Amino acid sequence: MKIHTTTDAVLVLEDGTVFHGKSLGKIGTTGGEVCFNTGMTGYQEIFTDPSYYGQIVITTVSHVGNYGVQPEEVESGQIQIKGLVCKEFSQHFSRKTAEGSLQEYFEKAGIVGICEIDTRELVRHVRDKGAMNAIISSETTDVETLTSQLAAVPSMHGLELSSKVTTPQQYDLHVNDTRFKVAVLDLGVKRNILNNLTSRGCECRVFPYGTTFEEMEQWGPDGYFISNGPGDPAVTTEAVKSVEKILAEEKPMFGICMGHQILAQANGIPTYKMHNGHRGLNHPVKNLITGRSEITSQNHGFAVDPEAVKNNPNVEVTHINLNDNTVEGIRIKNKPAFSVQYHPESSPGPHDSEYLFDLFVEMLEKEKNK
Numbered sequence: 001m002k003i004h005t006t007t008d009a010v011l012v013l014e015d016g017t018v019f020h021g022k023s024l025g026k027i028g029t030t031g032g033e034v035c036f037n038t039g040m041t042g043y044q045e046i047f048t049d050p051s052y053y054g055q056i057v058i059t060t061v062s063h064v065g066n067y068g069v070q071p072e073e074v075e076s077g078q079i080q081i082k083g084l085v086c087k088e089f090s091q092h093f094s095r096k097t098a099e100g101s102l103q104e105y106f107e108k109a110g111i112v113g114i115c116e117i118d119t120r121e122l123v124r125h126v127r128d129k130g131a132m133n134a135i136i137s138s139e140t141t142d143v144e145t146l147t148s149q150l151a152a153v154p155s156m157h158g159l160e161l162s163s164k165v166t167t168p169q170q171y172d173l174h175v176n177d178t179r180f181k182v183a184v185l186d187l188g189v190k191r192n193i194l195n196n197l198t199s200r201g202c203e204c205r206v207f208p209y210g211t212t213f214e215e216m217e218q219w220g221p222d223g224y225f226i227s228n229g230p231g232d233p234a235v236t237t238e239a240v241k242s243v244e245k246i247l248a249e250e251k252p253m254f255g256i257c258m259g260h261q262i263l264a265q266a267n268g269i270p271t272y273k274m275h276n277g278h279r280g281l282n283h284p285v286k287n288l289i290t291g292r293s294e295i296t297s298q299n300h301g302f303a304v305d306p307e308a309v310k311n312n313p314n315v316e317v318t319h320i321n322l323n324d325n326t327v328e329g330i331r332i333k334n335k336p337a338f339s340v341q342y343h344p345e346s347s348p349g350p351h352d353s354e355y356l357f358d359l360f361v362e363m364l365e366k367e368k369n370k
């Protein structure tokens, strides 16, 4: 195995904090919003999840790269993170099915990162101070230069990013025995969400961000799926317009993460930026309908306003987060529409919540037989 040489690298946070470490991936400079993921496994799925577009990921797991990479573990066609921060970055990998090292994978994709950082200290800092922008460089360690470059990194607040990661053109996913036709509004959809739909007999037509309800409706779908995606949901307004029409026409719909935030907004419920988001595979959520709890996979930095949900006569809270009571799921009273803030497709993560895809299919069945 070819071992790549490392060089000094530096991480500069928006609040002036500086961490020194070693380079990983491509030698270069990169900026984005720092966020931390508390999962122990699943780095390739995380790095290719389009919802991470524009973000620098810190992994709290201390050892990254040790099981290499393989093509089946991608959630989209490319690496989406802007950069990686970790403690130990392993250039050696050991797994029978792995096809290459994470180092080569990053180099090929031009991804810059930094390792040999005290990630415990860094995560505590970000946890206490809240989400902020940062810059990583292995080209220069001159903090002054980097601080001035950091000023040009856009704030995640008010940033529309779905248009950057959505499919450029609509495409179809066929299944052998089509039970239902589902129109997917792609705000940055993860592959495993689509797999969960097709494996349940849903033929999907995936539409780009900005597609109107009328354009999707022409295909004659049985229901709609509104996907996850990066950026600030408050400015993902084109999707809100489509969902308002889906609701007005009483068409079945299911939304995940960004899709959940869009369904909330279509009901007049605003979103807000969290102090720190939820990112990892171990977030406890309670289903208020069944009383059962589930361990969920999460990746979001915004959430829906709990007061506005409570005061909305048309919306019911179906799931809450057991760590901080944030709203994790809603359904619309007397309409076939529901959504969750977390990721039932997991990937990576436990499969406790896959039942939500079954509920969607049951809903499609019920509506079709009406």
Ligand SMILES: NC(=O)CC[C@H](N)C(=O)O
Residues within 6 Å of the ligand: 051, 227, 228, 229, 230, 231, 232, 233, 256, 257, 258, 259, 277, 299, 300, 301, 302, 303
């Ligand atoms: N995974 C997602 O869909 C994330 C939604 C949104 N970008 C957020 O951070 O809250």
